[in-house]
Amino acid sequence: LSPPGVRPLCRWPLAWGRAARQPPGLPLTPCRAFSNNKILVELDESSGVAMMKFKSPPVNSLSLDFLTEFCISLEKLENDRACRGVIFASAVPKIFSSGLDITEMYGKSMEHYAEFWRAVQEMWLRLYGSNMVTVAAVNGSSPAGGCLVALSCDYRIMVENPKFSIGLNEAQLGIVAPFWFKDTFVNVVGHRIAERSLQLGSLYPAPEALKFGLVDELVPEEKLQEKAMAVMAQWLALPDHARQLTKSMMRKAVLDRLVAHREEDIQNFISFISKESIQKSLRMYMEMLKKKKS
């Protein structure tokens, strides 16, 4: 079964060497790990479960480099018969991912905007269309694109800390979530909640997010790993083939829509983001963030 609607659109090589191989003669540690600059991946062959940890401080923003590594890592696992499921979490305290890297969208060339947006699309197509079981272990705040990563998984567990919030807050920055962010959101929370939340750019503290199903459950931080593994075991108890076909049936319409309108969506993004008024909004937002820091 190929990922639904995901044609060979990828600009990265489809094959690469293992960054790390299982040392021979150590059957008691069946763990295989490979690391790049921004994402750490550990595959436990006995369970068939990989852990992908975002370690791109300070806030795991989805830069072009991050997205490229994300897609490569995900494809690596997708093609690895030993891997049946992936858990996503952050290695940076208090933040899961802050979403799309604003610096990639400010003061750059049209070509850069196009390349960046294609990478954002690719990330979503691969994650939302993954054949593996995908569980988001949301151990920190997760606005905008960070929320999209979580929404694209099969299941979302969040740390119950009310200081951690999640949501598609693009409107607060004066920008608009693209239609496939919206489609993914509607598929999780329904039309009404999506409409209101997207217009207000709402960020929800974890307990609020649970109430309307933006996340599936809350756990204390120290139980997150254990809970994610338990959920994964529950999903992996099902035969892969039936589960994958079912997942594809549920998500195909929405995936196909982006595949059909991909170039148009890139052009829309470029013409929107390069507007003077939008560039100004982004600059103000970045300045506000800088002041907040200092």
Added chain:
Amino acid sequence: LSPPGVRPLCRWPLAWGRAARQPPGLPLTPCRAFSNNKILVELDESSGVAMMKFKSPPVNSLSLDFLTEFCISLEKLENDRACRGVIFASAVPKIFSSGLDITEMYGKSMEHYAEFWRAVQEMWLRLYGSNMVTVAAVNGSSPAGGCLVALSCDYRIMVENPKFSIGLNEAQLGIVAPFWFKDTFVNVVGHRIAERSLQLGSLYPAPEALKFGLVDELVPEEKLQEKAMAVMAQWLALPDHARQLTKSMMRKAVLDRLVAHREEDIQNFISFISKESIQKSLRMYMEMLKKKKS
């Protein structure tokens, strides 16, 4: 940004004089008001918020005259740069709006039915597709078309009085809500609730309506105005452009559907409403209402 899917279909003049102008030299009262026969409009320029009050006793029924005034008033505000949001409420005690005026649908000519139905469509296209923030302050019962007005807004606050009810109860009169009433309803409460409620023609007391999201919150009557202003302020805190594009993205599919099938929908209405059996149902309903009154 033009209202999504709303072509220049309007039979009313697109420009008109102000019914009332701000008297010079009174900066402390930045309120501008214009009134017609059936709707009172007050625009507070300092906040950018207009109040539209339905004052067509006894029950604010949506007659052809009412709908015409509604559309003119709404377009006036839509084109007024000083206006960013509208609050809708009733100036008639206990009733928000009783919905479509049955007398417009009984014993009239085909031409009249066509003109009336076009006005109903126009009202919905303008309201559901409005670029302004729209808040329904539902201070009374709101059946059928009255419920549609509320459903077409961005947010619904209702007086917590359980004697006030709301719902699309067309089936109880032996008639069928058109597909775009249904689409609007499904977008708010989901498919299942819509299916059951439309078949049963259910009217829900305010506390019931809150439970499944037909209204967003309940307040005591004396707090309604204050709450509506607070909600409006929250929505107006977002940049207009991003909010408008987002709203359009959420509602475009459903608006486009009526625009594409508008004439067909008018023909359907005419042939349905002019059936002898339907005319008989309406007559019996009107007689029942008269008896109730006396």
Added chain:
Amino acid sequence: LSPPGVRPLCRWPLAWGRAARQPPGLPLTPCRAFSNNKILVELDESSGVAMMKFKSPPVNSLSLDFLTEFCISLEKLENDRACRGVIFASAVPKIFSSGLDITEMYGKSMEHYAEFWRAVQEMWLRLYGSNMVTVAAVNGSSPAGGCLVALSCDYRIMVENPKFSIGLNEAQLGIVAPFWFKDTFVNVVGHRIAERSLQLGSLYPAPEALKFGLVDELVPEEKLQEKAMAVMAQWLALPDHARQLTKSMMRKAVLDRLVAHREEDIQNFISFISKESIQKSLRMYMEMLKKKKS
């Protein structure tokens, strides 16, 4: 009003004699009953309500014979002006229906698979598109195709016994619910619950099923009949014509989708079910069931 999207696809004769007729001269017992091998039908002419009781022990599985009887019985009632609503229940203790009969899907000819699948489709097209009010009185467990029968009704009442469970658990057998099972499910519980439940093949104990609207209410077993009659009376209080048109409006898109892709869906079923791996899964499942029994 003809059933929406249901063309004359039926392989059964459209007319047949009554299996039982009202004996003359007994006006106090207006009940008319006809029985076949697997389904008992009683029509109460005074109320216009028929009861269809599944009596195909041990588990009311949806065999080709059962489905054929089901469709004939349903059409008989559909064409009977005396009948306005049907209540479905089981005459077998503890089980409503166990769903599609696995023996029809194992070790048979392509022709048999095609005939069986066409009968499953026909059952759903007739039930989901019925002009009558349909109430499921779920008095036992109701997995897979049994759940579909309940989902296709207008209203679902379940016995509150937590030992009775309901859900589309196809994935647990290594098979995939077809798209129209999924569409029906999404229309009742929404996209998110459907996505998760279908992938996990979840069966929900009655109290869980109530929580997210998979069933509409729970009652003690001894109150089930009375409650089903009360619900039926509520639905029958509406004018048939308006209710039927409304129901058709809500369900037409999903019904039309199967009608448009019916032969394709049959071919998909045949090629899927005749796969060696799927046949093996089914054999293992049947062996497990046998062991459980002994």
